[in-house]
């Protein structure tokens with residue numbers, strides 16, 4: 001009688017410890033992934049912006065379009081081959097169809113748009129989805145330079161507009177205003 005009870009207690013405590021061990025170690029992994037993603041995004045963002053703004057200054061926006069279209073996939077590939085994860089940019093108003101968000105990404109972007117309207121500061125969003133750890137880092141259009149290619153017709157010079165329209169006939173990435181949500185860096189870790 002006593003032994004049986006004792007046995008049950010031992011089993012319950014073993015199971016409980018296992019449960020905590022598993023949940024705790026998951027939490028540590030998530031934090032690790034999150035921190036790694038944050039630093040990768042920082043590098044990605046800086047590399048892209050530095051090259052883009054330098055190009056605009058040296059040869060004008062109309063001759064800098066390829067910086068955005070060629071450099072970002074190159075960075076994405078470089079990062080993906082170095083680490084066990086993928087990163088890309090997504091946007092509901094995308095210029096390149098490769099940046100069209102999936103359902104999960106769309107939901108995060110729509111929540112952020114609501115939060116921005118309510119005057120909230122956006123924060124990184126992460127979730128485990130089908131054996132993947134997914135992270136979304138917001139991209140808010142916070143630099144006037146961006147408007148030279150993503151602003152209104154008056155803000156984009158005619159030559160640039162012509163080139164953009166020729167290359168992206170279904171372009172949705174225009175008429176943005178400063179402070180609006182432009183999209184996100186969307187990362188996925190295999191777990």
Ligand code: HEC
Nearest residue numbers: 061064065068069089091094095096099145146149173183
């Ligand atoms: C010289 C023109 C130019 C400037 C300036 C520019 N972009 Fe872009 N942007 C593009 C082009 C072209 C694409 C499509 C790239 C591709 O084909 O992958 C793009 C794509 C993007 C995307 C991916 C989603 C999509 O629409 O396909 C984001 C996000 C983005 N730009 C944000 C920005 C931000 C933020 C700035 C300012 C820091 C900026 N861009 C400045 C030309 C520009």
